[in-house]
Amino acid sequence: MHNVRKVTEDVYYVGASDRRLNLFENIYPIPNGISYNSYLVLDEKTVLLDTIDHSVSRQFLENVEYVLGERTLDYLIVNHMEPDHCATIGDIVLRYPDVTIVGNAKTFTMMKQFFGFDVDGHSKVIKEGETLNTGRHTFAFAMIPMVHWPECMVTYDAADKILFSADAFGTFGALNGNIFADEVDFEKEWLAEARRYLANIVGKYGTQVLGALKKAAALDIRMICPLHGPVWRENLGWFIEKYQTWANYTPEDHTVLILYASIYGNTENAVNALAGKLADAGERKIAMYDVSVTDPSYLLAEAFRCDRIVFACPTYNAGIFPKMETLLAELAAHNFQKRKIVIIENGTWAISSGKQMREILSSLKGMEIMESTLTVKSSLKDEQLPSLDEIVNFLTA
Ligand SMILES: Cc1cc2nc3c(=O)[nH]c(=O)nc-3n(C[C@H](O)[C@H](O)[C@H](O)COP(=O)(O)O)c2cc1C
Numbered sequence: 001m002h003n004v005r006k007v008t009e010d011v012y013y014v015g016a017s018d019r020r021l022n023l024f025e026n027i028y029p030i031p032n033g034i035s036y037n038s039y040l041v042l043d044e045k046t047v048l049l050d051t052i053d054h055s056v057s058r059q060f061l062e063n064v065e066y067v068l069g070e071r072t073l074d075y076l077i078v079n080h081m082e083p084d085h086c087a088t089i090g091d092i093v094l095r096y097p098d099v100t101i102v103g104n105a106k107t108f109t110m111m112k113q114f115f116g117f118d119v120d121g122h123s124k125v126i127k128e129g130e131t132l133n134t135g136r137h138t139f140a141f142a143m144i145p146m147v148h149w150p151e152c153m154v155t156y157d158a159a160d161k162i163l164f165s166a167d168a169f170g171t172f173g174a175l176n177g178n179i180f181a182d183e184v185d186f187e188k189e190w191l192a193e194a195r196r197y198l199a200n201i202v203g204k205y206g207t208q209v210l211g212a213l214k215k216a217a218a219l220d221i222r223m224i225c226p227l228h229g230p231v232w233r234e235n236l237g238w239f240i241e242k243y244q245t246w247a248n249y250t251p252e253d254h255t256v257l258i259l260y261a262s263i264y265g266n267t268e269n270a271v272n273a274l275a276g277k278l279a280d281a282g283e284r285k286i287a288m289y290d291v292s293v294t295d296p297s298y299l300l301a302e303a304f305r306c307d308r309i310v311f312a313c314p315t316y317n318a319g320i321f322p323k324m325e326t327l328l329a330e331l332a333a334h335n336f337q338k339r340k341i342v343i344i345e346n347g348t349w350a351i352s353s354g355k356q357m358r359e360i361l362s363s364l365k366g367m368e369i370m371e372s373t374l375t376v377k378s379s380l381k382d383e384q385l386p387s388l389d390e391i392v393n394f395l396t397a
């Protein structure tokens with residue numbers, strides 16, 4: 001049975017969702033599943049925008065076949081060559097051998113690497129600014145390199161003012177019948193996953209995301225059709241502004257985030273004491289995570305959200321506790337910036353985790369790191385309570 005929804009009069013959603021996959025890209029947990037979006041346009045010519053992941057190919061091919069009816073597929077526009085979107089291009093070419101594939105030069109270099117079919121025999125190479133007219137619709141193409149791969153582009157339909165945005169404006173999460181953001185409580189049910197998607201998938205490329213947003217700002221966009229998650233047809237400005245905030249590494253909330261590692265509970269005890277004092281000082285909605293318990297992808301997203309971060313960590317084999325080290329490496333790899341930072345270290349004989357954490361954190365741009373590190377020698381002592389007050393003062397100043 002087909003699972004299709006109309007996006008506009010002649011644009012159809014033909015994608016599908018996977019709720020079985022444990023790890024997206026074999027690294028990110030997706031407890032709410034993931035959708036792979038694809039759109040089919042029935043104009044004088046028929047146009048498919050991107051394909052989907054292998055895992056949902058059966059549903060996808062059935063959807064395409066149903067929407068096409070007696071017609072064949074004339075064009076396939078490929079905005080992104082990552083296999084979560086391009087995996088079924090080969091199947092499409094087999095089923096619709098006369099299809100013309102539209103992409104940029106880099107698209108086809110990658111296509112030849114991934115596939116064995118006669119790519120040149122099907123390709124139409126386009127450049128930035130070129131258009132494809134299919135009857136009522138005219139599609140224009142704009143390159144958005146590194147959002148998320150070098151060949152990435154977006155397609156703008158001037159007729160209905162739709163931006164087919166590739167990985168940009170995507171989110172984790174399966175689509176449960178409601179394919180439009182205005183059909184769900186996006187802020188409550190989806191925003192955290194959209195942030196986690198952005199931070200982890202393209203968070204490293206803030207500058208490139210901003211460049212893409214700048215290009216988009218020049219267009220009159222009424223609808224955004226991303227490759228993952230809901231379609232936007234209302235309140236676009238709100239979501240675009242979120243992207244602007246995240247891509248700029250601007251904190252979203254005035255919230256203290258406490259990220260701690262602890263083997264025997266003493267570091268945890270120290271940050272609990274700090275959290276209590278922060279609450280006494282009027283801080284609300286303090287966020288606190290054990291880095292051994294929560295997957296780093298969630299912690300990275302929380303770091304993108306919060307404006308002040310406390311890192312607390314025991315020394316471990318003369319280094320930083322490995323789970324914390326991984327998280328710090330992730331933050332550095334994602335070009336993380338512009339936060340107020342507090343460092344707390346722990347150790348029993350040769351304490352060095354604070355110094356090593358400081359080295360990593362001070363290599364990041366725009367960090368305001370509290371000068372003194374709080375050193376816990378095995379466990380926090382009463383006489384150290386004034387040090388916690390100093391931390392509270394620094395964070396709330
Ligand atoms: C495998 C292992 C390696 C450790 N390596 C060091 C070390 O190199 N230097 C040090 O001062 N403490 C080291 N420690 C001790 C812990 O950092 C210390 O006991 C700390 O108080 C633990 O804090 P926690 O109660 O929050 O787990 C190590 C502990 C373990 C279990």
Ligand SMILES: [Fe+2]
Pocket residue numbers: 080082148149167
């Ligand atoms: Fe991608």
Ligand SMILES: [Fe+2]
Pocket residue numbers: 082084085167227228
């Ligand atoms: Fe993707």
